Amino acid sequence: MKKARKKHTNKFLDGSQSREKNKINATKLHNIHNKTSKYNFLSARLKAFITDMFLLNMPILYITTYIFLQGKEDFLQNQIAIFLCEGLYCLLLFLFFVIKGQTPGFRYAEVMLCSDSSVSDKDSGVENETEKPPKAWQAFVFIVVWLIELCFFLWIFAFMRKDKKTLHEIVSKTHIIYKPNPARKAMQ
Numbered sequence: 001m002k003k004a005r006k007k008h009t010n011k012f013l014d015g016s017q018s019r020e021k022n023k024i025n026a027t028k029l030h031n032i033h034n035k036t037s038k039y040n041f042l043s044a045r046l047k048a049f050i051t052d053m054f055l056l057n058m059p060i061l062y063i064t065t066y067i068f069l070q071g072k073e074d075f076l077q078n079q080i081a082i083f084l085c086e087g088l089y090c091l092l093l094f095l096f097f098v099i100k101g102q103t104p105g106f107r108y109a110e111v112m113l114c115s116d117s118s119v120s121d122k123d124s125g126v127e128n129e130t131e132k133p134p135k136a137w138q139a140f141v142f143i144v145v146w147l148i149e150l151c152f153f154l155w156i157f158a159f160m161r162k163d164k165k166t167l168h169e170i171v172s173k174t175h176i177i178y179k180p181n182p183a184r185k186a187m188q
Contacts, residue, residue, distance in 0.1 A: 041176045042164055044109040051105030057089045090147070094139050101133030102179070112179040113142070134174050142172035 064085050065075040075081055096103040101112045115134045134142065145168035149155045158166040169175060 041111055041178075042158060044111045045166075045176070048103065048105035048109040048111060051108050052093070052103050053105075055104045056092050057085075060085050060088050090143050093143055094136075097134055097139040097142065098136050099133065101131065107181055110179060110181050110184075111176050113139075113174055114177050116173040116175055131177070131179060134172065138172045138174050142168050142174055145171045 064081055065072060069075050069078060069081060093103055097113055101114060106112060112131055113134055115132050115138055149167055154167055158164055165175070
């Protein structure tokens, strides 16, 4: 006698789940992702940092090395040139942050640096995320503490905080928000 084989069904592969249920699950997953990514901008910061290094700092270093100096060896021996290059890079970051709140890297990563005074009214419980760039002193403190953080590997403390804020954000009383890039929207 032949035994009747039990039909095994895979509800995910054979499409037995309804389309409406799939849409609801996808919406829930999208909302959960938005909530978690709202406060976790570490990957966006890394993308912005690398982009700014290549778009802003590398041209400064290249021009200094090969136009003003005689090459790599002269550049490595000249500490004043290195200091001036990094000072010019920090000045560019400062100007971008004060004027627009975004460097080219921040714009590419679709994040913006904002002043904490524009975050929320804790008493009323209403969040008011206006896109207000940081004040000049906030941008200055942000960059100075950021340089100290890079030198002494203090950026690692961002992984230990729930809100993933870095030391330079806390000290400068700023925060990072999501701001979509209008150029990217126009292309889609």
